[in-house]
Amino acid sequence: MEDSIASLSLNDAEEESIQLRVESSNSETSYANGFVGTFLTSIVVHFQTMRSTLANVWHPIGGVSISDLENGRFLFRFYFEVDVDLVEKK
Known part of the structure; x- marks a missing residue:
């Protein structure tokens, strides 16, 4: 497992992705300032x-x-x- 983790890079492209559609300004829901993330851990993340x-x-x-x-x-x-x-810079 350590060998597979050692080869990971933040620059590697994901094989699958989730496409988010930017809603029009008339809609209450907008994904313009959003992103999808995951945690690189083998344990379950307590939400x-x-x-x-x-x-x-x-x-x-x-x-x-x-x-x-x-x-x-x-x-x-x-x-x-x-x-x-600010979050992207941290």
Whole structure:
């Protein structure tokens, strides 16, 4: 297992992806300031703990909405573009 993890890189392209559609401004739901993420761990991530921990670490100005997409994937939606920029830099 360690050999397979050692060859991982953040620059490697994912074989499968989730496409998010940007909604029009008339809609209440927008994915323009959102991204899908996963945790590289062999243990199960406790959703409530992860959500409160990341909100405390990131301190987003407009808040963050985190949804469980199942299969170890999470949708992170920010309400301001500046929050997305800050999280991407961390």
